Every structure is written in structure tokens, then in C-alpha cells.
Amino acid sequence: MSSSARAMNGKRSFKLMIVDDSNIMRRRIERSQQFEELELVGSAANGVDALELFKKTDPDVVTMDLTMPRMDGIECIGRLVALKPAVRILVISALADKATAVEAMEKGANGFLNKPFTDRQLNEAIAELMR
């Protein structure tokens, strides 16, 4: 995990950014994640806005959709990792083919969760990401 992760009440805290073109999905991820140490610093609906927000808020953890307008998630992952190699990225996408998951990991993602997902699956994937 990034050295920029901060201490909060003796616990490390991590800044979270959520990227998805669906408002419903962004709210769902925010509502369902159960980690006190995650502080939501912002949400974006496409890769272009995500890049801008990333530069302003310097998140440690990012959830990333893939199919989005303006800039897709695969390209955005590459750009985020170039800006901050230590960022931890969880792809949350409906795209269920193995080749896409492999490409996302090769670009620098650290985990892949298929939509639809349960709250438990989401929290397990985030826990794995922060380990």
C-alpha cells in the first residue's frame, strides 16, 4: 500500500475514489463498502474526469469501471498507474471475458470483480486489495 496512506486513530486510513458511469453503481459501492479506514475523496463518471479528480485528491484506492464514455477504464488504469505506481485499483465491470481481466491486470489493476456482485463479494475484493 502507498506510503501516502495516513494514520487515523492508530489505524492507517486510505483515500478512495470510485469511477463508474452509473450513479447507481457509484452510490452502491460507497454504501456497501464497510471499511472505516476508507475515506471517499470523490467519484467520477468517466476516465477523463477520473484523471482530473485523481490529480486533485491523490487517492490510494480506486474502484474502476471499464465501459465508460470519453475514456474507458483500461486506458484510465494505465494513466493512473503512470501517475502513482503504488495506487491500488479494483476493476468492477460487467465484462466477463478472461482476456479483458488479463489486460486490466497488465495495465496495473490489482483486482477484478464482475458485476453483478453481492456486498460480501465487494468487501472481500476490497479487503484483498488493501492487504
Place this chain on the structure above:
Amino acid sequence: MLYEQELKTFVEGTTNFFEVAAQQPASIGSPYLMEGSPAVHEYTGVINISGKREGVVYFTAPKAMLTVLLMKMQENDFSHETMRDLVGEVANTISGNARRDFGRDFVISVPSVLTGEKPDMPHRPGVRSFIIPINWRSHSAKLVVSLT
């Protein structure tokens, strides 16, 4: 041309969506060939398909069904924009999941959303469309798959 096994992929994707996202299984009927104009409900999420296959996949549902679906998803915004968001997300999820069988060359667009019961539905002449009926709680919806 769609094969039976390919239609099964969409039936399974639809089944999985309701089981996981709505936490309540839907009854998915046998696909049948669409004849004439497509019957649509108030909200329709459309995914354009390109790559090794071309066509559209769309999910169409009434507002009442979407409202209950949003409730089951713990959502508390039931605005017109949220309904549009939801039909697009359902269409996107089922189409994206189909890549498990169709592969990455089954390229899906971002969703576009049509509202009203007589929208101009995209249709390619000569391409057969199949309707997958969805019954969930007391509501009916459809997934329409129209691929070369």
C-alpha cells in the same frame, strides 16, 4: 444468426442478474422470435454490439418494476434519471457478462436509453430478433437480442 446456445448465454446472464443484484430470482421464459414491431415498456436500455457480431441487445421494463428493483438494491432515489441509469446498467451488465462466452471481440457500447412506449428502436433489416421474457415478482420485462 443466433444459435440456441448463444441465446442460453443471455438467459443465464439475465437469471444471474436478478439472483445477485435483486437478490430474488426471476422467472425467465423461453426465447421466441420477435414478429413485427418490438413491444417495449416505459424504459429501455440499449447496447450496440460491434466486432465479430453486430446488432443490439436491449432491456425494456416498466417503471413499477424498476422502482421495486431499486428498492431491493437499497437505492432511495427513484427519479426519472435513476430509472434511465438502471435500465442502462441492466443492459450493460447482461451484455458484458455475455463476453464470458462470446469473447472480447463481442464489443459492447456504453448504454443509450430510450423512454416511452413507442420509441424508435434500432433494428437491422434481415436480422432476426429474439425476445427473452422476464417475470419478476408481479412485473414483466423483456430482453431483446438481435445479432448478426
